[in-house]
């Protein structure tokens with residue numbers, strides 16, 4: 001059976017790159033991360049990939065490493081970086097059915113394209129089918145690992161990452177570009193989005209509940225302070241109890257809450273709102289706001 005996968009760009013998606021210190025590059029072009037001492041997985045990535053694995057996704061890194069074509073290192077340097085990366089992404093507990101060393105890492109495979117069209121290393125000086133935005137790495141991984149591209153996703157920080165996936169047949173709606181200043185700032189946020197898309201969409205069951213004041217002629221909620229205190233109390237109870245407050249409306253004589261919960265919990269919510277605001281109003285104004293029981 002084919003497995004769904006999440007394809008990941010490596011640099012500035014899984015591990016740091018743009019903000020690494022000068023020392024990370026040595027004589028190389030900045031960005032060509034080929035020194036395992038400077039491989040640092042970004043915050044929250046271990047937890048995010050653990051969640052993806054728990055949902056049955058294979059995790060595959062696809063990275064352009066044109067630094068090899070530019071003469072900045074060898075294929076062994078890429079391997080050394082990926083060994084460090086795997087060690088920083090431990091699978092806990094290990095997958096006893098998986099072959100070594102994959103049993104101990106969250107990553108199923110790392111694919112890299114050492115090519116660059118203006119490279120100095122003749123062996124890799126071309127625009128190879130594996131080099132993103134071309135889809136070669138994604139297609140090879142799908143074939144070799146038995147991946148279902150119809151159920152797979154791509155996350156990267158560059159458009160070429162997304163284009164490589166789209167070129168391989170992944171639905172553009174399943175490609176996520178992370179951008180510090182955008183709605184998906186990092187890989188953990190992208191994983192939230194992927195898992196959100198998997199969750200069955202339940203229609204929301206809403207309950208509407210109303211409290212009416214003891215004496216309608218008094219219009220106590222016409223007082224802005226009373227109104228604000230009741231609204232704040234309702235929001236506070238929602239926050240404490242985890243009940244979603246869909247809507248809250250106040251008139252001069254009533255408060256109505258629309259809650260995403262069942263009837264009994266909605267009544268309990270209003271009972272708590274009645275108790276706390278009555279206690280406050282009795283202290284502040286000498287009388288209860290609401291009757292102790294519904295009429």
Ligand SMILES: [Mg+2]
Pocket residue numbers: 009010011012013156157158
């Ligand atoms: Mg990148």
